[in-house]
Amino acid sequence: MLAAHSAWAVWHTLRVRFERDVARIVFNDNTEALEQVVLAAGLSLDSLRSDLAKAPSLPASAPYLVISIADRRLWYKQGDSVLFTAPVATGSGKHLVLKGANKVLRFETPRGRLEVQRLDSAPAWIPPDWHYQEQANKRRLGLVQLVRGKPLVLKDGSQITVRGNDVVRVTAAGEVRPLTASDGREIVADGRIVIPPFGTNQRRYRDVLGSFRLYLGDGYGIHGTNNPASVGQAVSHGCVRMRNEDIAYLYHTVGLGTPVYIY
């Protein structure tokens, strides 16, 4: 406090000295110095006022979301005020080399300005193809793509095929049994992970994204989780993961079009 007061005292003294200097110059009618002081003091105030008029006016204070990747935390703010804050999980930063595509995926949360494009309740996760490759790598299994209308014939004579919206197993005896799939428990047949076609129930994981999602575009979103212990860590594939109670608050509070700043 004393240091702040000292700084103020210095500034105030300089101000008083400036007044003395001006008085001296005016009293002595020192035309040259007077011109300089007038210029420096901004008797060109008109140009400054015009600059101020041209400068953009301060925008209205709409609420926005801020996510710090380093701190793994989200803030819901309005102006400088924090309305809500909670921990999050962010991208792991790991790499995945896509076989055959000569492409490397990096699981990072994107930095920049995004926007809440959609608010989803009970969102399902439609795993992309790389998810199956990641699982296959992890479990040292092969990979096979299931195509509608082209059954996979297995070694035991049974078949895996699509009936309606379900991936089913048809035994040699003709018995039909729908298969189940979830994150980490994909369909495995003859040592290969089966990639179900889009649009089947086996390609929809219902519990992975928790209760709500704020969709941000390009496959990214802020969503809940079925693994709350992971919140606070760098473990996701790029999405921002929150505890279900926190995402529920945002789902009921944040409006469509709300800017999301990730840094």
Next chain:
Amino acid sequence: MRGRRRTILLVLCLVTLLGVEGALAWRRAAYRAETARLREGMTELERRRADAIVAADAEGAQLRLSIAQRQARGDDALHLAVHLDSGYVALDRGSARLRVMPARIGPARRVGLPPDTMHMAPPLGLRALTTVLGGRDSLELPVWLWADRGLPAPAQRAQPGWTGPLALVTSGGTLLYSLPTSGPLADSSYVMPGAIRLEAADLRAIRENLAPGMRVYFY
């Protein structure tokens, strides 16, 4: 013993500050007395002229501050805003405040040894980020820094890490640094005149967002 030394140091600091305040108050009284004497000898027109200049100077400073603030708040690209009076640096984008980082602002004062002296103060207005320095990078520090710290200047004035784990340099040479573990700036009680010191953790948190050319507003 340690506690006693700290108390003595604190008392010395207080006495010094009070001494400086006293000297400043005395100077202000002298300036005011001289101003009053000069004004007595002026015509009414001259007095009004002097008042107009002083008022214009104050208004000009206020206008410059407002322009810088509006420009910073209207800047839709990611930028840094250095609030010299409030002692913090903000990572802003448009009117959104992404991060507020407490900062220690280096004092404005005359540095160097006569006759080679200069006035160092944090700048005002718009600058651009020119360099981002990591802990292994080195930056040649000005020779006056050692004189300011009462140390002899070494032949080699640049060593890796002397500006802390992360540091930024803006156009015009203003340094925004973090506390280093070695070198002339490795003193938590000292901030280089005209420079800004931030927490290393804050600089690390925004590191990936910093790139040369990024705008830095000082106001």
